[in-house]
Amino acid sequence: MPPAETSLADVIDNLLNRGVVLNADLILALADVDLIYVRLSALLCAADRILPRP
Amino acid sequence: MTRTVYVFALTGHAIPSFALKRRRVEFLDLRGFHAAVERTSQAPPVSEPSLRTQHDIVTRLFNRIDAVVPARFGALIDEHELRDILEARRPAIQDALALVRGRVQMTVRFPETPESIPRTSRSVPSGLTGTAYLEARRIASRTMPALAGVVATAVANLTIAERTEPQTERAGAVLYHLIARGNVARYKDVVSSLNSAAVSVSGPWPPFAFAPDLWP
Numbered sequence: 001m002p003p004a005e006t007s008l009a010d011v012i013d014n015l016l017n018r019g020v021v022l023n024a025d026l027i028l029a030l031a032d033v034d035l036i037y038v039r040l041s042a043l044l045c046a047a048d049r050i051l052p053r054p
Numbered sequence: 055m056t057r058t059v060y061v062f063a064l065t066g067h068a069i070p071s072f073a074l075k076r077r078r079v080e081f082l083d084l085r086g087f088h089a090a091v092e093r094t095s096q097a098p099p100v101s102e103p104s105l106r107t108q109h110d111i112v113t114r115l116f117n118r119i120d121a122v123v124p125a126r127f128g129a130l131i132d133e134h135e136l137r138d139i140l141e142a143r144r145p146a147i148q149d150a151l152a153l154v155r156g157r158v159q160m161t162v163r164f165p166e167t168p169e170s171i172p173r174t175s176r177s178v179p180s181g182l183t184g185t186a187y188l189e190a191r192r193i194a195s196r197t198m199p200a201l202a203g204v205v206a207t208a209v210a211n212l213t214i215a216e217r218t219e220p221q222t223e224r225a226g227a228v229l230y231h232l233i234a235r236g237n238v239a240r241y242k243d244v245v246s247s248l249n250s251a252a253v254s255v256s257g258p259w260p261p262f263a264f265a266p267d268l269w270p
Contacts, residue, residue: 009163020123
């Protein structure tokens, strides 16, 4: 596979805006208004331990 | 004792560990897929050199492994927490790996074209309820140019999946296409044949835009 010409714009878009989010320290926002801060990874792990397994 | 890892990507299989620019990449076996990680206690700084290094590492993985789902920059996480998250989201990850196997991402950027946004959709009327105001503001700030439809139609027979990033008040619209690894030249030829100097095509990239959303 030949290497793509890598502009900084592509690097930033690929790495900062895309890709799977694994440790989601997240600010929930709607219409550019920041609403609430949530650490989703901790939330998911906690739910996984509290809720009964199907 | 907490053991943290920095995650570069989830992969369909493992390859021998390697080092690139003093970052050592190894693989965690997650029963059916792997995580390409560096054992470290610190996330890299947000700087151009570290961003380019991570991009190079993901690209190397992508060139050697047929199914790679890149992680977003900054994925420093406790190893046990990572295993819990990935176990809880196993079906979504396996679906994503199946989708990207043997495929690449092409990125098509469009210039910012304020004139293409209908004036009526750019203004938000007053006197709305809070919910209606926020929804109107969201719609007013995001749109896809007509040219994106032309490009999407032209490459439709090569496209396996598509993501769009509509134009905002700050940046032009972007189309992301997932195509077979062997179709890169044909894809570029088709877009070039449209004779639109305003359209910028780049790739092949690892499928950053086709990562699953693990946080519904």
